[in-house]
Amino acid sequence: xxxxxxxxxxxxxxxxxxxIGVRSGDDLVDVTGVHDLLATGSLTPLLAAGxxxxxxxxxxxxxxxxxxxxPGRITPxxxxxxxxxxxxxxxxxxxxxxxxxxxVGRLFRPDSEPLTPNWRHMPIGYHGRAGTVVVDGTxxxxxxxxxxxxxxxxxxxxxxxxxxxxxxxxxxRLGSPIPVAxxxxxxxxxxxxxxxxxxxxxxxxxxxxxxxLGKSFATSISPxxxxxxxxxDRRIEAVGQNPPPLPYLLPPGRGLDLDxxxxxxxxxxxGSNTNHLYWTMSQQLAHATSNxxxxxxxxxxxxxxxxxxxxxxxxxxxxxxxxxxxxEYLQDGDTVVVASSVLGSCSGTVVASRPT
Amino acid sequence: xxxxxxxxxxxxxxxxxxxIGVRSGDDLVDVTGVHDLLATGSLTPLLAAGxxxxxxxxxxxxxxxxxxxxPGRITPxxxxxxxxxxxxxxxxxxxxxxxxxxxVGRLFRPDSEPLTPNWRHMPIGYHGRAGTVVVDGTxxxxxxxxxxxxxxxxxxxxxxxxxxxxxxxxxxRLGSPIPVAxxxxxxxxxxxxxxxxxxxxxxxxxxxxxxxLGKSFATSISPxxxxxxxxxDRRIEAVGQNPPPLPYLLPPGRGLDLDxxxxxxxxxxxGSNTNHLYWTMSQQLAHATSNxxxxxxxxxxxxxxxxxxxxxxxxxxxxxxxxxxxxEYLQDGDTVVVASSVLGSCSGTVVASRPT
Numbered sequence: 001x002x003x004x005x006x007x008x009x010x011x012x013x014x015x016x017x018x019x020i021g022v023r024s025g026d027d028l029v030d031v032t033g034v035h036d037l038l039a040t041g042s043l044t045p046l047l048a049a050g051x052x053x054x055x056x057x058x059x060x061x062x063x064x065x066x067x068x069x070x071p072g073r074i075t076p077x078x079x080x081x082x083x084x085x086x087x088x089x090x091x092x093x094x095x096x097x098x099x100x101x102x103x104v105g106r107l108f109r110p111d112s113e114p115l116t117p118n119w120r121h122m123p124i125g126y127h128g129r130a131g132t133v134v135v136d137g138t139x140x141x142x143x144x145x146x147x148x149x150x151x152x153x154x155x156x157x158x159x160x161x162x163x164x165x166x167x168x169x170x171x172x173r174l175g176s177p178i179p180v181a182x183x184x185x186x187x188x189x190x191x192x193x194x195x196x197x198x199x200x201x202x203x204x205x206x207x208x209x210x211x212x213l214g215k216s217f218a219t220s221i222s223p224x225x226x227x228x229x230x231x232x233d234r235r236i237e238a239v240g241q242n243p244p245p246l247p248y249l250l251p252p253g254r255g256l257d258l259d260x261x262x263x264x265x266x267x268x269x270x271g272s273n274t275n276h277l278y279w280t281m282s283q284q285l286a287h288a289t290s291n292x293x294x295x296x297x298x299x300x301x302x303x304x305x306x307x308x309x310x311x312x313x314x315x316x317x318x319x320x321x322x323x324x325x326x327x328e329y330l331q332d333g334d335t336v337v338v339a340s341s342v343l344g345s346c347s348g349t350v351v352a353s354r355p356t
Numbered sequence: 357x358x359x360x361x362x363x364x365x366x367x368x369x370x371x372x373x374x375x376i377g378v379r380s381g382d383d384l385v386d387v388t389g390v391h392d393l394l395a396t397g398s399l400t401p402l403l404a405a406g407x408x409x410x411x412x413x414x415x416x417x418x419x420x421x422x423x424x425x426x427p428g429r430i431t432p433x434x435x436x437x438x439x440x441x442x443x444x445x446x447x448x449x450x451x452x453x454x455x456x457x458x459x460v461g462r463l464f465r466p467d468s469e470p471l472t473p474n475w476r477h478m479p480i481g482y483h484g485r486a487g488t489v490v491v492d493g494t495x496x497x498x499x500x501x502x503x504x505x506x507x508x509x510x511x512x513x514x515x516x517x518x519x520x521x522x523x524x525x526x527x528x529r530l531g532s533p534i535p536v537a538x539x540x541x542x543x544x545x546x547x548x549x550x551x552x553x554x555x556x557x558x559x560x561x562x563x564x565x566x567x568x569l570g571k572s573f574a575t576s577i578s579p580x581x582x583x584x585x586x587x588x589d590r591r592i593e594a595v596g597q598n599p600p601p602l603p604y605l606l607p608p609g610r611g612l613d614l615d616x617x618x619x620x621x622x623x624x625x626x627g628s629n630t631n632h633l634y635w636t637m638s639q640q641l642a643h644a645t646s647n648x649x650x651x652x653x654x655x656x657x658x659x660x661x662x663x664x665x666x667x668x669x670x671x672x673x674x675x676x677x678x679x680x681x682x683x684e685y686l687q688d689g690d691t692v693v694v695a696s697s698v699l700g701s702c703s704g705t706v707v708a709s710r711p712t
Contacts, residue, residue, distance in 0.1 A: 090487045095565060105564070116563045121505055126565040127483040127572070131446045131652045132530060141531035143647035149477055152602045174488060174574070175497035175710070201647065207472045208461070209451060209482040210566020213647040216483070218530065246508045248712070291499035291557065291569040292710075296487045354531070354648075356604075 005231060006062060007224035007344065008043055008189070011080040017041060018083055021075070022061060023224060023344075028080055030073045034064045043086040043188075043225060047169050048297035051185045054169070058227055082223035084135045085191075086167060089296040091133055091219065092288060093163075093195055093304055094125040096279040100307035103319045108203055120243060123279040123287045125304070128195070129216040133300065136223045136346045142332060142353040143217040145201040154353035157199035157323070158330040162260050162272055162315035162338050165193040165302035166281055167225060171295035178295070180249055180286035184228060186295065187281055192222035192260065192346040193302045194338045199318050199329070221300075222338075222346040234258055234342060238280050245283070248290055253282025260306065262315075263337045264330070272315050276308045361587060362418060363580035363700065364399055364545070367436040373397060374439055377431070378417060379580055379700075384436055386429045390420045399442040399544075399581060403525050404653035407541045410525070414583055438579035440491045441547075442523060445652040447489055447575065448644060449519075449551055449660055450481040452635040456663035459675045464559055476599060479635040479643045481660070484551070485572040489656065492579045492702045496552055498688060498709040499573040503556040510709035513555035513679070514686040518616050518628055518671035518694050521549040521658035522637055523581060527651035534651070536605055536642035540584060542651065543637055548578035548616065548702040549658045550694045555674050555685070577656075578694075578702040584637075590614055590698060594636045601639070604646055609638025616662065618671075619693045620686070628671050632664045 007023045008031075018041030021028035031038050035057045037046040046057060095101055098115075101124075105114030118124060143155050166187045171178055178186055195215060202214025238252040245252070261271040279287075284301055305315035314320045321327035330336065332352045339345035363379045364387075374397030377384035387394055391413045393402040402413060451457055454471075457480075461470030474480065499511050522543045527534055534542055551571060558570025594608040601608070617627040635643075640657055661671035670676045677683035686692065688708045695701035 090485055108564070117505070118502075118560055118563065122502055122561065124561070124565055124568075126568055127485055129446055129483055129649055130486070131655065132649050134530070138530075141648050144533070145647045146474075146478055146602065149473070150599075150602065152604060174490070174494075177500070177710070198647070204474055205478065205480070206564070206566075207474065208464070208562070208566070209480055210562075210564070212480075212482055213644070213649070216644075216649040217647040246502065246506065248508060288569070288572075291501045291554070291573040292497050293485055293488050293569070293572040299487065354533070 005226050005342065006058060007226045008085065009223045009225065010041055010043065010083045010085045012083065013075055013080050022065060024065060026077055027074050028077050029065050029069050030075065031061050031064060035060050044298055047086055047167060047188050050169050054188060054227065055229065058229060082135060085223060085225050086298045088130040088133045088300050089298040091128045091130040091300045092125050093128045093302045094123050094279065094284050095304040096123050096277050096284065097304055097306045097315065098278045099276065099309055100305040100315055100319065103307060103314065107318060107323050123284045125288065126210045128219060132216060133219045133221060135221060138220060138348060139351045140196055140218050140348045141351050143198045143201065144353050144356050145198060145213050146204055147200040148204050153356060155198035155200055156329065158350060159197045159199055159317045160262060160336045160338065161195040161197055161305040162262050162270065163193040163195055163302045163305055164190055164258065164274055164343065165221065165300050166190050168295045168297065168299045170297045171289065174294040175292040177292060178285055178289045180253060180282050181251065183253065183282035183285040186285060187228050189225040189227040190343055191225050192338050192340050192343050194220040194336065194346050194348060195302060196220065199323065220346050220348045222344040224344040226343050231256065236275055239278060241278065249283045249286060253280040255280055258340050258342050260338060260340050264334050270312060270314055270320060272306045272308050272313045274306060276306050277303055361582050361698065362414060363582045364441065365579045365581065366397055366399065366439045366441045368439065369431055369436055378421060380421060382433055383430050384433050385421050385425050386431065387417050387420060391416050400654055403442055403523060403544050406525050410544060410583065411585065414585060438491060441579060441581050442654045444486040444489045444656050445654040447484045447486040447656045448481050449484045449658045450479050450635065450640050451660040452479050452633045452640065453660055453662045453671065454634045455632060455665055456661040456671055456675065459663060459670065463674060463679050479640045481644065482566045484575060488572055489575045489577060491577060494576060494704060495707045496574050496704040497707050499554045499557065500709050500712050501554065501557040501569050502560055504560050509712060511554035511556055512685065514706060515553045515555055515673045516618060516692045516694065517551040517553055517661040518618050519549040519551055519658045519661055520546055520614065520630055520699065521577065521656050522546050524651045524655045524657070526653045527645065530650040531648040533648060534641055534645045536609060536638050537607065539609065539638035539641040542641060543584050545581040545583040546699055547581050548694050548696050548699050550576040550692065550702050550704060551658060552576065555679065576702050576704045578700040580700040582699050587612065592631055595634060597634065605639045605642060609636040611636055614696050614698050616694060616696050620690050626668060626670055626676060628662045628664050628669045630662060632662050633659055
């Protein structure tokens with residue numbers, strides 16, 4: 001395991017102003033003002049400034065922390081409160097794990113081919129709710145909704161989803177796709193994502209327009225954004241794709257080797273790795289803009305649940321329990337932590353639904 | 357026909373600052389500064405201030421315009437440039453017209469029941485791309501994408517969708533649904549929406565997670581936001597719903613009587629009315645927050661395509677041409693105007709796709 005890479009976050013101490021920090025072991029270093037773009041208590045201005053500015057800022061920040069900052073700049077991480085690190089623009093969730101898509105298809109549509117015919121041709125995805133993206137530690141209220149025809153109440157099938165996500169800078173103007181070979185210039189950095197899901201609401205509502213209330217109640221992200229450029233030693237060759245994708249998705253770009261594990265109430269439940277993803281981030285971003293759609297600083301693109309091929313590498317309880325047949329969904333009071341040794345961790349505790 | 361109701365917009369003259377205006381016949385009246393909330397060249401602060409502030413502002417603005425404003429405050433509408441009137445938070449598109457959903461189901465899934473089993477139980481909807489919502493007059497570049505397996509190129513089935521939308525204020529905190537009886541306190545006002553769609557991209561991509569690139573390239577809105585409270589004389593009883601909805605969707609709230617028509621290159625193509633909507637705005641907002649999802653000032657909720665029961669009241673070319681069998685989709689150079697005599701109009705001209 002290598003040393004933890006640079007990671008930016010937004011923190012406050014004792015109710016004070018939001019400041020920008022970077023991780024340093026068990027501490028965080030206040031880097032507010034180290035560059036003009038690190039001034040407002042949000043990463044949004046940095047995100048908006050683009051690739052060259054990201055590199056310049058990273059050099060300055062790395063030099064600043066290596067020089068041994070003033071002790072007044074150092075705060076024990078446990079005494080800081082972390083905040084949402086940037087204003088989320090649009091939130092897209094992909095579905096880029098072959099094993100996950102296959103397993104879900106089998107469970108939700110047992111009478112059909114598990115993988116829809118389009119799946120190997122494009123990174124399937126959909127838009128989620130940006131306004132309900134919350135930071136690590138935010139309590140997750142159990143959603144209420146339609147569990148089937150005429151059946152309204154608290155979800156009985158509350159689930160986590162083990163994911164990673166990337167946040168972008170400002171893209172070219174509307175109508176101008178981002179070529180796959182240039183996509184990484186628009187990807188600022190990565191974080192861990194837990195796309196909480198209510199499987200009973202989702203399975204009743206999702207035809208024909210996709211998931212809506214089964215997902216929109218909350219999505220958690222880890223508080224530290226790790227610049228993609230700081231992950232060079234975690235890059236791997238992309239997996240082989242069959243059939244070969246269309247030219248606008250080639251070359252595929254590189255994959256990532258990032259371990260992830262999930263605990264519930266401190267007990268290990270499952271583990272996976274971003275190397276199980278079929279589609280790369282470059283392909284995801286090239287696809288999402290291939291129709292001319294624009295991106296803004298702060299747009300969040302998540303991988304979709306990442307499942308591996310083995311029973312101990314499934315990325316959600318829907319798969320682990322075979323939709324509740326071999327185990328239980330989340331209970332009130334459960335604390336779910338999705339963690340990567342490189343990116344950091346993302347925690348959320350389920351609280352009981354409001355009375356209906 | 358009644359007099360045109362109050363409508364707010366954001367305009368500039370000759371490249372000057374963005375200011376807030378209201379319509380007055382062929383002119384617009386600059387109301388910037390008439391209330392503290394009308395100061396920044398965006399409606400967002402007003403949206404964020406909530407229901408009581410909306411009413412107070414409306415009274416002040418109506419008194420101001422009726423008093424005969426200073427001539428320096430009056431600009432001929434044709435000499436002003438209109439801008440996106442507020443920062444769009446999340447964008448949700450519903451599917452609330454029974455005739456439209458039935459017609460589309462028949463065309464996209466000819467071997468199944470046209471209406472999915474959930475449709476009469478809840479206002480089906482999905483999240484669209486907020487970052488590509490554009491104002492009236494913005495050119496629409498023909499999207500490129502996968503028209504089927506291995507087939508990549510400019511969409512051959514570019515369509516309009518006749519819709520209306522409402523914009524909200526800030527809602528209660530995450531985890532707190534908006535009761536259907538209180539929903540209208542969170543609805544600031546309405547505008548015309550054209551949810552441009554590429555039917556070939558959409559039909560190949562939309563299983564199982566819903567529309568994505570077939571819709572995300574652009575959504576146009578009219579520049580004037582008409583406060584819901586200024587539409588009292590257009591309110592009508594909601595349509596009967598069978599089966600009766602669950603209690604959280606009752607009482608249904610009121611509907612609206614707003615005519616809409618579409619022209620292509622000045623020629624009338626179709627006409628419809630919001631009185632064809634099965635689900636009310638109150639039901640849409642109560643449903644969208646029933647799982648605890650929060651809303652922000654500037655969230656946009658569109659009705660979905662509004663089709664009536666007759667061949668001359670279909671809301672998109674997919675239905676009008678039976679997916680291209682009885683006529684053509686949009687051509688490069690076509691100017692589509694979706695107009696309401698009450699809300700205003702929303703125009704867009706199709707420009708050729710980029711070379712691929």
